[in-house]
Amino acid sequence: MKLFKIRGGVHPDDRKQLAAGQAIESLPMPALLHIPLQQHIGAPASPAVRRGQRVAKGDLLAQGQGVISAPVHAPTSGRIMGVGSYPAHHASGLSVPTITLQPDGEDRWADHIQGVEDPFALEPEEVAARVAKAGVVGMGGATFPAAVKLNLRKRYRIHTLVINGAECEPYLTCDDRLMRERADSVIDGIRIMAHALGVERIIVAIENNKPEAQAAMAVAAADDSRIRIARLPTRYPMGSEKHLVQTLTGRETPARGLTADIGVVVHNPATAFAVHEALRFGYPLVSRVVTVTGGAIAQPRNLRVLLGTKVQDLLDHCGGFRVDPERLISGGPMMGQPLPSTRVPMVKGSNGVLALTVEETNEREPMPCIRCGSCVQACPCGLVPLEMAAHTRVGDLEGAVGLGLMDCISCGSCAYACPGHIPLVQFFNYAKGEMAARGRAKQKQAETKRLAEQRTARMEAIKQAKREAMAKRKREMAAKKKAEAEKKAAAEAQGGQEGQTDRPVRSASETEA
Amino acid sequence: MSIETPAAKAGPFAHEPVSIPRTMGLVMLALLPATLFGIVQFGWPALYLFVATILAAILAEAASLRVAGKPVRPYLMDGSAILTGWLLAMTLPPWAPWWIGAVGSLLAIVVAKQVFGGIGQNLFNPAMVARVALLITFPLEMTSFTVPTPLFSAHAPGLLESLAITFGVQGFDAFSGATVLGHVRTELGQGHALSAILPEVFGSVSGAVGTVAGSMGETSALLLLGGGIFLIYKRIISWHIPVTMMGTIAVLATVMHLVDPEHYTGPYYHLVSGATLLGAFFIATDLVTSPVTRLGQIIFAAGCGLLVYVIRTWAGYPEGVAFAVLLMNACTPLIDHYVKPRVYGRDRRGQPIEYADDAEVQS
Numbered sequence: 001m002k003l004f005k006i007r008g009g010v011h012p013d014d015r016k017q018l019a020a021g022q023a024i025e026s027l028p029m030p031a032l033l034h035i036p037l038q039q040h041i042g043a044p045a046s047p048a049v050r051r052g053q054r055v056a057k058g059d060l061l062a063q064g065q066g067v068i069s070a071p072v073h074a075p076t077s078g079r080i081m082g083v084g085s086y087p088a089h090h091a092s093g094l095s096v097p098t099i100t101l102q103p104d105g106e107d108r109w110a111d112h113i114q115g116v117e118d119p120f121a122l123e124p125e126e127v128a129a130r131v132a133k134a135g136v137v138g139m140g141g142a143t144f145p146a147a148v149k150l151n152l153r154k155r156y157r158i159h160t161l162v163i164n165g166a167e168c169e170p171y172l173t174c175d176d177r178l179m180r181e182r183a184d185s186v187i188d189g190i191r192i193m194a195h196a197l198g199v200e201r202i203i204v205a206i207e208n209n210k211p212e213a214q215a216a217m218a219v220a221a222a223d224d225s226r227i228r229i230a231r232l233p234t235r236y237p238m239g240s241e242k243h244l245v246q247t248l249t250g251r252e253t254p255a256r257g258l259t260a261d262i263g264v265v266v267h268n269p270a271t272a273f274a275v276h277e278a279l280r281f282g283y284p285l286v287s288r289v290v291t292v293t294g295g296a297i298a299q300p301r302n303l304r305v306l307l308g309t310k311v312q313d314l315l316d317h318c319g320g321f322r323v324d325p326e327r328l329i330s331g332g333p334m335m336g337q338p339l340p341s342t343r344v345p346m347v348k349g350s351n352g353v354l355a356l357t358v359e360e361t362n363e364r365e366p367m368p369c370i371r372c373g374s375c376v377q378a379c380p381c382g383l384v385p386l387e388m389a390a391h392t393r394v395g396d397l398e399g400a401v402g403l404g405l406m407d408c409i410s411c412g413s414c415a416y417a418c419p420g421h422i423p424l425v426q427f428f429n430y431a432k433g434e435m436a437a438r439g440r441a442k443q444k445q446a447e448t449k450r451l452a453e454q455r456t457a458r459m460e461a462i463k464q465a466k467r468e469a470m471a472k473r474k475r476e477m478a479a480k481k482k483a484e485a486e487k488k489a490a491a492e493a494q495g496g497q498e499g500q501t502d503r504p505v506r507s508a509s510e511t512e513a
Numbered sequence: 514m515s516i517e518t519p520a521a522k523a524g525p526f527a528h529e530p531v532s533i534p535r536t537m538g539l540v541m542l543a544l545l546p547a548t549l550f551g552i553v554q555f556g557w558p559a560l561y562l563f564v565a566t567i568l569a570a571i572l573a574e575a576a577s578l579r580v581a582g583k584p585v586r587p588y589l590m591d592g593s594a595i596l597t598g599w600l601l602a603m604t605l606p607p608w609a610p611w612w613i614g615a616v617g618s619l620l621a622i623v624v625a626k627q628v629f630g631g632i633g634q635n636l637f638n639p640a641m642v643a644r645v646a647l648l649i650t651f652p653l654e655m656t657s658f659t660v661p662t663p664l665f666s667a668h669a670p671g672l673l674e675s676l677a678i679t680f681g682v683q684g685f686d687a688f689s690g691a692t693v694l695g696h697v698r699t700e701l702g703q704g705h706a707l708s709a710i711l712p713e714v715f716g717s718v719s720g721a722v723g724t725v726a727g728s729m730g731e732t733s734a735l736l737l738l739g740g741g742i743f744l745i746y747k748r749i750i751s752w753h754i755p756v757t758m759m760g761t762i763a764v765l766a767t768v769m770h771l772v773d774p775e776h777y778t779g780p781y782y783h784l785v786s787g788a789t790l791l792g793a794f795f796i797a798t799d800l801v802t803s804p805v806t807r808l809g810q811i812i813f814a815a816g817c818g819l820l821v822y823v824i825r826t827w828a829g830y831p832e833g834v835a836f837a838v839l840l841m842n843a844c845t846p847l848i849d850h851y852v853k854p855r856v857y858g859r860d861r862r863g864q865p866i867e868y869a870d871d872a873e874v875q876s
């Protein structure tokens with residue numbers, strides 16, 4: 001199919017050969033699982049189990065909260081050891097609410113787990129509801145709840161479903177392997193998603209460095225004429241959602257918008273696989289495929305791991321380290337995050353564990369910018385990274401925002417190409433975080449002000465009500481008095497009847513709350 | 514996950530095998546053939562001057578870094594000072610006394626680079642600042658060129674004799690010769706027609722190979738072209754600046770030549786003579802002082818080409834590359850301010866793109 005050009009990008013050495021030849025294998029049952037309550041973008045799930053409770057595989061552990069959230073399920077059968085906190089799968093290593101589960105070794109599915117005979121007979125809403133219930137999130141790393149994306153059809157005119165099998169991050173091969181080995185299941189999941197979205201146009205986009213996956217998916221999709229396979233040039237960041245859509249449709253997603261604005265919804269093959277499992281078998285998302293690789297790993301592998309498995313368990317299964325790694329990364333080398341320790345658990349969005357050697361990271365002391373423009377040419381978003389970095393460096397964050405900081409997708413192409421080894425993305429992340437914090441502070445200020453104003457208004461309303469009540473009473477009194485006076489007059493006229501005394505009226509305004 | 518900004522190290526955790534020392538090293542490698550040719554062609558004095566200029570550049574850089582309180586080693590090792598000295602030496606008359614090179618390096622490193630804040634901060638190309646300053650201050654030394662006297666050739670000065678030329682006060686009138694550009698300019702000034710002047714000084718082969726009088730590293734058009742193509746191949750520079758600059762000069766020269774062939778030389782002459790190739794591939798492409806966007810580079814280079822032609826043809830100097838580049842250097846911040854790529858998802862004015870047919874369905 002016709003592809004369109006995108007600007008910028010880089011060609012990192014993809015190093016996929018390390019793990020691409022390894023078939024997906026299941027990791028042996030770990031001794032303990034640490035399942036964080038938040039493995040998605042949105043509100044954290046709230047625990048639905050107690051300590052000591054026995055659970056079966058697939059039982060609900062924590063319930064999603066609100067519109068953008070996802071539930072968490074038991075990855076295997078066993079006993080809840082605690083509902084507490086545990087270091088997160090995140091660079092900060094901060095502790096987050098986590099459920100600890102001790103597997104009983106039986107790996108027994110709960111009785112209520114049941115698939116649907118024919119997902120295509122379901123209403124689209126029902127499909128989305130089941131996907132939501134299964135806790136499926138975007139598994140390419142974004143971890144946005146998948147059901148929310150399936151429901152976008154309600155608000156946007158969606159015409160195309162794109163499956164992002166670009167896997168443009170170097171090293172990672174989990175989607176590649178999944179598409180090669182489980183092509184039929186992935187295609188089934190894709191068709192179910194298309195049904196939920198009500199689209200007739202489906203594009204499965206795979207980079208040319210994965211010819212086997214392209215072939216397998218083409219075969220699996222052969223009898224569905226709606227599905228087309230797009231063979232993408234190998235280039236980073238081809239898998240950036242907005243750039244992928246541009247490559248396929250020639251259209252740019254409007255700034256600050258969603259691809260849905262131009263009628264496209266993008267999902268990942270692993271998400272499609274999870275949807276297939278959720279609909280056909282009723283399985284919630286409790287495991288995923290992870291690539292464990294890098295020059296420092298003794299035996300790089302693609303593993304199917306239960307969520308909550310410690311990184312250390314994965315490393316052990318891969319024979320540990322060949323040499324001491326320079327960096328331990330979660331995700332790909334371009335946009336991944338350093339892992340704070342090997343104790344942290346695997347989560348829904350973790351697609352890779354990389355142990356990189358010194359040669360691979362090729363880190364150097366940063367030098368001053370020589371204005372070579374490599375970053376400008378590399379940026380897929382048309383930004384001028386050197387200037388954004390210069391403004392950030394001197395604390396002029398508004399200046400950086402004016403240059404397009406908020407349009408930066410943190411893809412790292414600029415920093416990858418910089419001969420000065422300037423940590424450009426670090427600057428941008430800092431600036432974005434700082435701006436977000438300022439935004440929050442401002443919002444908080446506004447909120448405080450709003451609350452104060454509301455209180456004043458409430459007080460005012462109460463006073464007003466009291467004043468009115470008082471006035472009313474006065475009026476009534478006056479009317480009564482008048483009536484009585486008339487009565488009295490009448491009585492007097494009738495001869496010497498007893499009079500009424502006025503009761504004093506208490507000032508209502510003194511009784512303030 | 515509500516990800517707060519990681520104060521920790523952010524990605525990417527892979528890096529293209531590039532670095533500033535590599536960039537500088539490759540530029541020097543590209544300069545090497547033309548440099549060697551210059552040294553062979555102009556003999557020991559050229560080598561002495563070359564060494565003296567680079568040494569002075571290194572010393573000046575080290576001293577400035579020390580004064581500025583910056584770490585000396587990493588910055589000295591980035592190779593930028595050596596490259597500056599090297600480029601300056603390429604543009605000097607090969608038999609100029611050593612102090613011309615030394616003073617030039619001092620000016621280039623201290624005044625044109627370190628005063629601005631060191632590597633990456635300078636507005637003007639340091640080597641060109643030095644060259645122009647030298648030209649204005651020492652017009653005699655800067656315009657005394659020699660005819661080629663290849664190393665070990667019969668008349669070439671020996672090792673010691675050469676020392677006297679570079680470090681002594683001995684003149685070398687016996688070997689002096691004007692550059693092609695200078696000669697043609699003078700003759701034209703005296704009212705001669707090109708058809709009378711050119712045949713005796715300018716041959717298309719000698720001009721391209723470089724067996725003519727001229728600055729130490731500027732004479733061999735072919736070797737400079739080779740070096741430039743190597744840099745483009747290695748993606749240290751892109752084609753935009755050299756091609757645009759040479760193209761502009763060629764177009765102007767062609768037009769003027771067609772208008773009046775007796776007074777305006779043709780494009781080939783302009784391209785192979787003087788500092789055109791060195792300027793187009795190595796000077797105007799200086800990363801620090803040229804614009805960062807492709808379109809900006811094209812504008813910049815077109816300006817350079819135009820100025821080179823104008824200065825050579827109508828202004829008071831026979832050669833104009835240094836002036837042209839400096840003038841355009843001054844425009845670089847302006848160009849970079851106004852010429853920016855279009856941001857993804859936005860139109861040229863910075864507003865989010867809108868498509869008429871993809872309106873949001875109201876919820």
Ligand code: SF4
Nearest residue numbers: 379408409411412414
């Ligand atoms: S990280 Fe941002 S500035 Fe750098 S290349 Fe990617 S989008 Fe451009």
Ligand code: SF4
Nearest residue numbers: 369370372373375418
């Ligand atoms: S790539 Fe690095 S050195 Fe080159 S302009 Fe960008 S920030 Fe500066």
